[in-house]
Amino acid sequence: MAFKVTQSDIQAAHEKIQPFIHRTPVLTCQSINEMVGAELFFKCENFQKIGAFKARGGINAVLSLPEEARSKGVVTHSSGNHAQAIALAAKMAGVPAYIVMPKTAPEVKKKAVAGYGAQITLCEPTQQSREENSARIQEETGATFISPYNDYAVITGQATCAKELIEDQPDLDIIIAPVGGGGLLAGSALSALYYNPEMTVYAGEPEGAKDTYLSMEAGTITKVEKPSSIADGLLASMGDKNFEIIKELVKDIFLVSDEEIVAAMRIIWERMKIIIEPSCAVPFAAILKNKDVFAGKKVGVILTGGNVDLAKLPF
Amino acid sequence: MAFKVTQSDIQAAHEKIQPFIHRTPVLTCQSINEMVGAELFFKCENFQKIGAFKARGGINAVLSLPEEARSKGVVTHSSGNHAQAIALAAKMAGVPAYIVMPKTAPEVKKKAVAGYGAQITLCEPTQQSREENSARIQEETGATFISPYNDYAVITGQATCAKELIEDQPDLDIIIAPVGGGGLLAGSALSALYYNPEMTVYAGEPEGAKDTYLSMEAGTITKVEKPSSIADGLLASMGDKNFEIIKELVKDIFLVSDEEIVAAMRIIWERMKIIIEPSCAVPFAAILKNKDVFAGKKVGVILTGGNVDLAKLPF
Numbered sequence: 216m217a218f219k220v221t222q223s224d225i226q227a228a229h230e231k232i233q234p235f236i237h238r239t240p241v242l243t244c245q246s247i248n249e250m251v252g253a254e255l256f257f258k259c260e261n262f263q264k265i266g267a268f269k270a271r272g273g274i275n276a277v278l279s280l281p282e283e284a285r286s287k288g289v290v291t292h293s294s295g296n297h298a299q300a301i302a303l304a305a306k307m308a309g310v311p312a313y314i315v316m317p318k319t320a321p322e323v324k325k326k327a328v329a330g331y332g333a334q335i336t337l338c339e340p341t342q343q344s345r346e347e348n349s350a351r352i353q354e355e356t357g358a359t360f361i362s363p364y365n366d367y368a369v370i371t372g373q374a375t376c377a378k379e380l381i382e383d384q385p386d387l388d389i390i391i392a393p394v395g396g397g398g399l400l401a402g403s404a405l406s407a408l409y410y411n412p413e414m415t416v417y418a419g420e421p422e423g424a425k426d427t428y429l430s431m432e433a434g435t436i437t438k439v440e441k442p443s444s445i446a447d448g449l450l451a452s453m454g455d456k457n458f459e460i461i462k463e464l465v466k467d468i469f470l471v472s473d474e475e476i477v478a479a480m481r482i483i484w485e486r487m488k489i490i491i492e493p494s495c496a497v498p499f500a501a502i503l504k505n506k507d508v509f510a511g512k513k514v515g516v517i518l519t520g521g522n523v524d525l526a527k528l529p530f
Numbered sequence: 531m532a533f534k535v536t537q538s539d540i541q542a543a544h545e546k547i548q549p550f551i552h553r554t555p556v557l558t559c560q561s562i563n564e565m566v567g568a569e570l571f572f573k574c575e576n577f578q579k580i581g582a583f584k585a586r587g588g589i590n591a592v593l594s595l596p597e598e599a600r601s602k603g604v605v606t607h608s609s610g611n612h613a614q615a616i617a618l619a620a621k622m623a624g625v626p627a628y629i630v631m632p633k634t635a636p637e638v639k640k641k642a643v644a645g646y647g648a649q650i651t652l653c654e655p656t657q658q659s660r661e662e663n664s665a666r667i668q669e670e671t672g673a674t675f676i677s678p679y680n681d682y683a684v685i686t687g688q689a690t691c692a693k694e695l696i697e698d699q700p701d702l703d704i705i706i707a708p709v710g711g712g713g714l715l716a717g718s719a720l721s722a723l724y725y726n727p728e729m730t731v732y733a734g735e736p737e738g739a740k741d742t743y744l745s746m747e748a749g750t751i752t753k754v755e756k757p758s759s760i761a762d763g764l765l766a767s768m769g770d771k772n773f774e775i776i777k778e779l780v781k782d783i784f785l786v787s788d789e790e791i792v793a794a795m796r797i798i799w800e801r802m803k804i805i806i807e808p809s810c811a812v813p814f815a816a817i818l819k820n821k822d823v824f825a826g827k828k829v830g831v832i833l834t835g836g837n838v839d840l841a842k843l844p845f
Contacts, residue, residue, distance in 0.1 A: 240555070261803045323800065481840060485638065488576045488805040488836035521803035525796060530840040 261521030273300025275372030295324030364396030365454025397457030576836030588615025590687030679711030680769025689717030712772030
């Protein structure tokens with residue numbers, strides 16, 4: 216099957232965004248490897264600009280807009296990291312950014328978005344309220360809507376993360392990412408296909424927001440009413456552009472509970488001394504829960520972000 | 531003045547311990563540089579084995595013991611990181627480790643020491659109780675006492691940290707470390723002298739444990755009664771072997787309050803997404819408090835460790 220995002224699209228996006236992003240390190244941890252019985256290679260996007268991989272997709276999407284559209288600004292809705300990504304990208308491009316954020320988003324994320332000079336509109340923490348608010352702003356301002364995930368330029372930008380991981384560690388057997396709306400997972404699966412087609416792609420998903428799991432079972436997009444999880448970055452519903460890639464290329468979705476997410480997050484904080492947000496701990500929680508799948512393998516784990524509210528830690 | 535620890539001692543120690551330690555990364559952070567008005571290069575010993583620089587001195591001290599002494603084991607007292615270092619070094623050498631820890635030491639540190647198979651004796655959180663307990667164990671077992679800091683092999687091991695930092699960043703104007711007992715500071719000052727003598731050496735110290743500050747003013751070791759600070763790794767009193775180096779080579783000691791330490795720690799957690807313990811935030815707190823001293827300079831900052839008790843965070 217041919218996908219709308221090609222290998223040369225990913226190559227071109229990587230060249231375009233490279234001056235604006237960090238090439239994040241790949242870390243390993245002996246005591247975690249011993250605990251799991253596998254070799255894990257953590258791609259540390261918590262050290263990325265804005266503290267999350269979303270800088271990649273956001274910057275690629277804004278820089279890919281035609282000049283005229285870009286000058287009217289960009290609008291999006293996001294629980295936080297995509298919001299920061301679009302705010303940063305718009306600031307770089309010198310255009311206005313209008314950001315719709317659920318009022319439940321962590322304070323640290325709201326503050327960061329405001330710090331980039333974006334205009335914030337707070338909404339109810341539902342998909343409907345997010346979409347209504349951004350549609351209204353789009354109409355009022357003429358700004359272009361940039362989906363947090365259901366957008367080929369965003370998917371292409373996110374794909375550069377797995378591309379770098381494969382370049383640094385070409386002999387991986389497996390790559391695993393978390394899944395919310397599906398932008399990172401679709402991008403990672405495409406980079407796996409183009410740069411290391413032998414590799415198996417898995418995802419971790421919170422039990423309370425298991426729309427991807429259900430969609431894979433049903434073969435068609437299946438929503439979850441009122442998704443809820445401590446992994447606040449993974450509550451969005453799967454996009455159709457993402458699902459057409461994911462259903463072909465991703466082997467399995469592993470579900471994990473909030474308790475398992477917090478336990479996994481705590482192990483990474485304590486053993487690796489790095490700060491990751493709950494959403495980011497989901498793939499590692501999935502590995503801990505399914506050790507037999509990963510035993511003896513070289514596993515690339517995408518650590519997606521580190522934007523936690525230190526005043527509201529789950530420990 | 532000639533010092534008892536020479537450049538070739540540091541070179542030899544580095545070769546001896548290299549197979550057992552990590553060469554830790556040097557990280558930078560643009561937003562922190564903008565905040566301070568200087569270029570900071572953070573030497574991340576929070577990523578070191580046992581989560582702290584003390585692995586260097588501990589391993590060097592144990593490996594430097596004559597065979598016969600080593601076989602009877604080693605004993606020490608420490609609020610935590612040196613304890614882990616000696617426990618790890620003894621485990622590597624296959625000899626017993628007897629560790630005296632104040633009962634107030636963080637749980638995470640006690641657990642880690644026990645995990646290396648060391649025998650723990652809990653004591654009162656005073657210098658006297660620490661020393662009495664380790665003297666008794668020394669007598670009972672014939673084990674060799676290894677001071678957390680007042681020991682040339684320990685100082686020489688700690689010196690390898692600044693040596694690596696200078697190798698990676700040869701054009702530093704300043705190096706700053708925290709000071710407790712003085713092992714790291716003395717070692718850092720010696721590496722500065724031998725590997726980049728143009729560099730100025732400073733230290734940060736908690737106001738509640740300012741014995742080094744007072745000792746520098748008086749020109750002789752001056753103790754503080756009942757030292758107290760959130761920086762639990764810096765409560766020990768300056769050793770005479772350390773002070774003979776520090777009084778010659780360190781330009782100034784900057785005092786910081788517990789409040790300033792927590793604020794500095796929080797900035798590093800939020801901006802750099804790495805976990806550091808309160809003691810480790812002391813030099814950065816000193817920089818934030820004395821921006822004029824550091825303005826426009828290239829500053830090496832030793833981040834000493836990341837062993838915090840997540841159940842007892844100060845945020």
